[in-house]
Amino acid sequence: xxxxxxxxxxxxxxxxxxxxxxxxxxxxxxxxxxxxxxxxxxxxxxxxxxxxxxxxxxx
Numbered sequence: 001x002x003x004x005x006x007x008x009x010x011x012x013x014x015x016x017x018x019x020x021x022x023x024x025x026x027x028x029x030x031x032x033x034x035x036x037x038x039x040x041x042x043x044x045x046x047x048x049x050x051x052x053x054x055x056x057x058x059x
Contacts, residue, residue: 028042028043028046031046
């Protein structure tokens with residue numbers, strides 16, 4: 001089973017924690033306010049969107 005298939009089958013959510021730079025935090029805060037969402041929700045949506053659009057991205 002590949003990564004994409006596993007993601008489609010496993011709908012369980014997990015919690016993660018990480019630190020953001022102050023610049024990224026400000027951008028996320030402003031984005032959340034514009035979208036009228038909580039910052040946590042905005043971060044979740046943005047991360048999920050990025051992972052869907054760029055599943056094999058690497059440095």
